[in-house]
Amino acid sequence: MEQLKTIGRELAMGSQGGFGQSKEFLDLVKSIGEARSKAEEDRIVLSEVDILKRRLLEPDIPKRKMKEYIIRLVYIEMLGHDASFGYIHAVKMTHDDNLLLKRTGYLAVTLFLNEDHDLIILIVNTIQKDLRSDNYLVVCAALNAICRLINEETIPAVLPQVVELLNHQKEAVRKKAIMALHRFHRKSPSSVSHLVSNFRKRLCDNDPGVMGATLCPLFDLISEDVNSYKDLVSSFVSILKQVTERRLPKSYDYHQMPAPFIQIKLLKIMALLGSGDKNASDIMSMVLGDLFRKCDSSTNIGNAILYECIRCISCILPNPKLLEAAADAISKFLKSDSHNLKYMGIDGLGRLIKISPDIAEQHQLAVIDCLEDPDDTLKRKTFELLYKMTKSSNVEVIVDRMIDYMISINDNHYKTEIASRCVELAEQFAPSNQWFIQIMNKVFEHAGDLVNIKVAHNLMRLIAEGFGEDDDDADSKLRLSAVESYLQLISEPKLPSLFLQVISWVLGEYGTADGKYSASYISGKLCDVADAYSSDETVKGYAVSALMKIYAFEIASGRKVDVLPECQSLIEELLASHSTDLQQRAYELQALLALDARAVETILPLDASCEDIEVDKDLSFLNGYIQQAIESGAQPYISERERSGMFETTDYHPQDHHEVPTHALRFEAYELPKPSVPPQASNELVPVPEPSYYSESHQPISTSLDSERESSEIKLRLDGVKQKWGRPSYQSTTAASSTTPQAANGISTHSDAGVGSSSSKPRSSYEPKKPEIDPEKQRLAASLFGGSSSRTDKRSSSGGHKPAKGTANKTATVPKENQTPVQPPPDLLDFGEPTATTVTAVDPFKELEGLMDSSSQDGGSSDVMGLYSDAAPVTTTTSVDSLLSELSDSSKGNSRTYQPQTSKGPNTKEALEKDALVRQMGVNPTSQNPTLFKDLLG
């Protein structure tokens, strides 16, 4: 192609005028070629469009002129401008008898129209006629057009003729007819399913070109259904043999290789047929061995065939000899100077490594070279290879490399991919949690917005749970190191939102945990975050919740809280925020600051993010209160069925009872959030819910019902102020009181109905889970978390959730190398478990509102205990509540949801076992190739 390079545009420009096109067209091309900017080019093209529009309207355009106009239209469209005004002329041109014009017409039409275009209907008839033409070139042109213009509905119109053409005397026509049929098959397999045998027949065509063309549809057919073509294995092998023995006409040689494209197609087909089939593989091994010997690796096409052989071998069940040959070929590729061959070598290595993992060992240097190569494509391919061969022994090096590369690129698509690979590898093979957190920090810092939100939740959970072992020291060290790293990072400009959420959450939970940093220091940092990212409401929400936690811990530990002036101003600003969520959080924070230590401690206990929160859906402890209210003349609760049109939102029947007696008006408002628990939701929603927002509000939970109630009471008063908002604000109270258990740390009660429902659903789905704790796990957890019984209880109950969450479980536990699969760490979203706190929290409850008398409380709390100690009591509780049909309703809902739960029991165990297995396999070095990255590590 040396000659090609010698030609300059100027020279070519000089020869204008001799191309049979009019001066006009030449000028057009020339001026576009010389256009300095896209705008100038657009201007030229638009004026050309105008000219053509005018010209095409003229009567009696000579055909030759017309042809040129059409070509100009095609040209315009190629430059990205609309030429649809001239489509009809192209269609008309296909009707012409003149071959040149007809071909031009077909060309333009295939470039202009898609198969569903309205004008196609005008062409089908012409195509039908042309397919019957005596002139085979006309037939070819028509077949060409068919591939592009015929859709599912029009296939039957041309199908018979195409089938007839399979026996045309000209091989060019037969070839194209097969291709057209193949195209039909791709578009609508059913329309040609009865003709599939034709492909087999054509495989025996006299003309090698036709036979070669047949391989394309056969490849498709075989990849769809291998088994019905097993009989062809020997035919394909013998064809390949004949080809390699140069039995084909010389004209099929390409660079001294006999029909290389046919060979490649055959090898592809053989790879399909031979995969997992010992018999077929044996038949093939002969010819494959021959190919390795004969292949000329000095030409590009020879290498293409070699590569295809490697691919084929990696798919079939090869014998050791073939594997050796393939390995040799790969090492030749890798040693070559050509980047293309290196690329193929890396690709081949990645394929072969699955069968014989040792093969990579001898190429480690070459692989590392490719990793350092300036060629991006090669680099990416190498990362793909590394990804395939990652083990716990080399994960650190590989992930570090990946992250370095990730930082260096701008291509978001690939960045996302490589980030998710880093996360995946880190989760699978992490040697230590410390390392894992470091890696996650890096990933978040550099690709934060591209990472799946679940990764963030996993990270938070890992930090919250630590190693899951009884080693509290290690846990707090881990947290401290996380906090330290975040405090370092937090001042960097422009961190991704997701990362900031993680940072805020961790600082809130553990920032002051071991006394190294003062509350005012941490809260100052959090305020900075909220200030710096003032447009990001989610981050702000996280920051405010974190602040609340910091203050809560301070209050709880008896220290005096000095709210920094900037925090104060932040809170004040948020009190008037447009976001109801932020507003809510701010009010909650304000309310919390006014509470005494005991109340605060029950609302936001220290490091309790992993504990479950119990929700007594039936609010059985309110029975006494309700009784009293009814006795004093309040209206009894009307069950859901007796009302209508309340499909949205929460399933918190309880608060209805709670409120009903006091206000008739409120009763109305409560009607809406009513539907019963959707049973399936409990399964679906178990994994971390998508909307980051709400999940945040769930995670940090740990509270007691009663103390919550207290806070909700406060809320009620606040709401009263905002009564002008009518129902929505009112519902926010609903949500508050209903979501009480979860409001704990993240306190975010949502003030509109939609939000309320979404926040509440996950919880309801958790609830039925609890009974599923299997005794074994309980024992395990107990042994892990000895000490206070309530604590044991908590852990075990949260543990009960875990296995239900497939992936989350895996990711969290896997990083713990060399660990027995003892305690499945609880999910972030688990709610703190209130059994213990319920009792303690009685006081604030009483103090605050005196809504209930103590007797009802006592009954209530015992009921709460009963409900969650095991599954059975559910019915008991509800029977107590028989007064209210609504409740029995919900109990039905419950029992329904329980069912899948109990049946899930074995699954949990299974998941656990699997988990252990995975850990064993994934984490323990397989020692297959331990020296692989010795030098890198060295």
Next chain:
Amino acid sequence: MIKAVMMMNTQGKPRLAKFYDYMPVEKQQELIRGVFSVLCSRPENVSNFLEIESLFGPDSRLVYKHYATLYFVLVFDGSENELAMLDLIQVLVETLDKCFSNVCELDIVFNYSKMHAVLDEIVFGGQVLETSSAEVMKAVEEISKLEAASNSISLVPKSVSGWRGR
């Protein structure tokens, strides 16, 4: 299957673009621009392959070759062999070179329909149809001859047939 064949000059102007699955014009332009922006940022002496999933969806690769002022680009899926595709570009260019003897960018611009005729002989409906440039030449010449014959009634000035005969 081959998804697209593109030729563009080193300034990013498309010279020929054929997509084997229908794409609206805007999308075509977007893809051409996207491909060009990747190509022009590639250094010399690197591989001719690109993973281009961000533009053409999953399992799509791209092979390109740079001749003088032109990029020849093939986009295809996993059922084709990269090295073979590179040779297919070679076949295409060799054929064009035979057709136009010393092919240059302007030949491609001005002989738009002939370009397509050549391409259609090599790639048909997204599948490789013919890889022998001699065979392709034979077919194309036959078409030209017949076209010229059916056109002979002075529809085409002499210069054209002279050009074609070259």
